Each structure stands twice: as C-alpha cells, then as structure tokens.
Amino acid sequence: MAKNPLIITIGREYGSGGREIGRQLAEKLGISFYDKEIISLAAEKSGLSPEFIKSNEQRTSGGIVHSMGVSAHYQGGFFAPHHLPLSETIFISQAQVIRDIAARERAVIVGRCADYILEGRENTINVFIHAPIEARVKRIMHLHNEDEAAAIKEITRSDKERGNHYFRYTDRKWGKAQNYDLCVNSSLLGIEGTVEMLMDVAKIEDRTL
DSSP: OOOOOEEEEEEOOOOSHHHHHHHHHHHTTEEEESSHHHHHHHHHHHHHHHHHHHHHTTTTTSSSHHHOOSTTTBBBBSSSSTTTTTTHHHHHHHHHHHHHHHHHEEEEESSTTTTHHHTTTTTTTEEEEEEOHHHHHHHHHHHHTTHHHHHHHHHHHHHHHHHHHHHHHSSSSSSSSGSSEEEEEEEHHHHHHHHHHHHHHHHHTTTTT
C-alpha cells in the first residue's frame, strides 16, 4: 500500500515565529506550504468571499458571524446559508481543503486545527511552536513597529482567539503537549535552528525527502 504524502501541521503561539518556521521548512524540503492559501481554496468550496473568511475564520458562534447578513458575502456554492451557521461553514470548508491537500501532496499546513482534522492519519507530524512571552513581544515589536504595550495586547488577543477557536472545534486545550508530536520553544534554537531540527525529523519520517 502506498504511503500517505508527508504532512507537517504547525500550531503556534502568536509571535513565536511559527508561520515563518513553517514557510522556511517547506521551502527547504521542497514541499508545498499552506497558510493563508487555505482561505482562497475554502472560499471556492463554501461560496463565501475570501475577505469574509479571513475576517471571521476564528470567530465563534453567537458573534459577528451570526449577526451579519449573508447577502453581501455568500456567492453560491455547496453550502446553503440556511443549513449551517457561517462559522461552521467556514470551518467545514477549510477542513475539506486540508483533507484534499493531505490526499494529494506533501505539505506544511499552518494552523486551522489541521492536527485535529488529520488525526489518525499516517505520515503526519503535528508540531506546536511556542516561545517565552518576552521573546514574542520583542519579535512583534520588531515586525510591526509597535511599542511593548501594543505588542502584549496583540499577543494576548490573538492567543485567546486561537485558543477559543481550537477548543470550540476540537474540545481540546490549544498548545497542550499531549495533542502534538512535538512542542518546540523557538527561542531556544532560533528560527533557522528550529527549521533545521524539524527538517531532520521530517526526513526520518519520510525517507524520500
């Protein structure tokens, strides 16, 4: 039986460099990288506009997703707006995209509960990237040209949204070590060092790389 294409999922704390680690890892391994690309692919499946999905993909039921009218965002597709709340439409369409990717190609997939969606799939490595708050604040200040207070506020808000979204759709605690194959402190080895370490792990898992 043919082996499944290698998939590496990456969950990450905001400011830990997880997205950049995933991007560099995919580039060095010569495999596909999916993060925001999933939004446009999910838009095709759901009929929702990419802009709407981007703005609301981590909103929970009962919030803006349910109170807004759908006429300006729904463009037709296999989900009828009266069948599911829009938050569920977004999640299900992204989950289908992730499963489609995993069925056809080797890839790094960032966020969007991909570790849960692909649970039990062989040849899958689930990684969570974290870092001390001091390191994350410093990174966000540098990347976004923000002061310390603004960076802390942004990190707190984003981590809360990600944690709530993950719990809503998985019934699991976001970032809990038992939910992943590897939990890595990116401040220990730095971005490049973490990429090199994950490359070694990927090559052990998939000898064809």
